[in-house]
Amino acid sequence: MTHSISEKPYKGLGMEGAVARWYASLTYKSLDEFRALARRVAEQVPPGSQILEVAPGPGYFAIELAKLGDYQVTGLDISHTFVEIARGKAGQAGVKVDFRHGDAAHMPFADGSFDFLFCRAAFKNFSEPVRALEEMYRVLKPGGCAQVIDLRRDAPMQSISQAVEGMRLGRMDALLTKLTFRFMLLRRAYTRQDFEQFLSQTKFGPNDINESSLGLELSLYRTQAT
Ligand SMILES: C[S@@+](CC[C@H](N)C(=O)[O-])C[C@H]1O[C@@H](n2cnc3c(N)ncnc32)[C@H](O)[C@@H]1O
Numbered sequence: 645m646t647h648s649i650s651e652k653p654y655k656g657l658g659m660e661g662a663v664a665r666w667y668a669s670l671t672y673k674s675l676d677e678f679r680a681l682a683r684r685v686a687e688q689v690p691p692g693s694q695i696l697e698v699a700p701g702p703g704y705f706a707i708e709l710a711k712l713g714d715y716q717v718t719g720l721d722i723s724h725t726f727v728e729i730a731r732g733k734a735g736q737a738g739v740k741v742d743f744r745h746g747d748a749a750h751m752p753f754a755d756g757s758f759d760f761l762f763c764r765a766a767f768k769n770f771s772e773p774v775r776a777l778e779e780m781y782r783v784l785k786p787g788g789c790a791q792v793i794d795l796r797r798d799a800p801m802q803s804i805s806q807a808v809e810g811m812r813l814g815r816m817d818a819l820l821t822k823l824t825f826r827f828m829l830l831r832r833a834y835t836r837q838d839f840e841q842f843l844s845q846t847k848f849g850p851n852d853i854n855e856s857s858l859g860l861e862l863s864l865y866r867t868q869a870t
């Protein structure tokens with residue numbers, strides 16, 4: 645059954661300041677996972693491609709991808725703190741990634757700008773999810789693909805506990821992370837049926853939606869020029 649959230653208010657508090665810095669240090673411990681994801685994307689996306697990461701946060705995935713090949717990588721995030729952190733990290737890594745401030749539901753890009761789009765652990769936070777999907781479609785080139793990876797609303801607590809244990813966090817961070825999953829993230833997340841309902845309101849055609857014990861992974865293709 646779908647739940648009725650089609651718009652959520654974004655109050656601009658979300659992930660700024662100390663919260664963003666805490667998230668950046670926490671997820672740095674999962675750098676291997678970002679590297680593996682970047683390698684997986686590099687296997688499917690040819691060199692020279694224009695790639696957009698929507699909501700990159702501290703930018704680990706985008707930076708790892710930029711290290712792997714001749715890609716033009718852009719990141720778009722609504723948090724000023726994250727844009728600043730991500731720009732700093734790209735500078736330290738010596739790679740060029742264009743990290744910009746902006747809203748997934750109102751992207752500052754021309755139609756058909758990107759060959760590939762990636763969005764991880766962020767879609768559930770978007771205040772206008774259908775609008776964000778429409779924007780993904782608009783900024784993709786015909787033939788382009790958007791990959792969206794996020795938590796499943798119906799993920800069992802046991803899978804969440806296992807995932808948090810795999811993050812190699814200290815006791816306090818592990819506890820805080822489990823509580824965040826339980827009381828914030830699961831409540832915001834979507835089911836497969838929610839995604840199907842959102843997608844039916846967009847121009848994306850039949851799509852692949854794969855489920856794992858913890859999350860959903862969508863591969864969305866723009867097949868048409870309009
Ligand atoms: C949990 S973080 C995920 C960051 C990163 N993708 C990762 O995998 O670690 C969620 C991100 O979504 C961003 N965000 C939330 N609403 C947004 C919006 N409407 N447009 C762009 N970014 C947004 C937040 O600022 C934050 O960077």
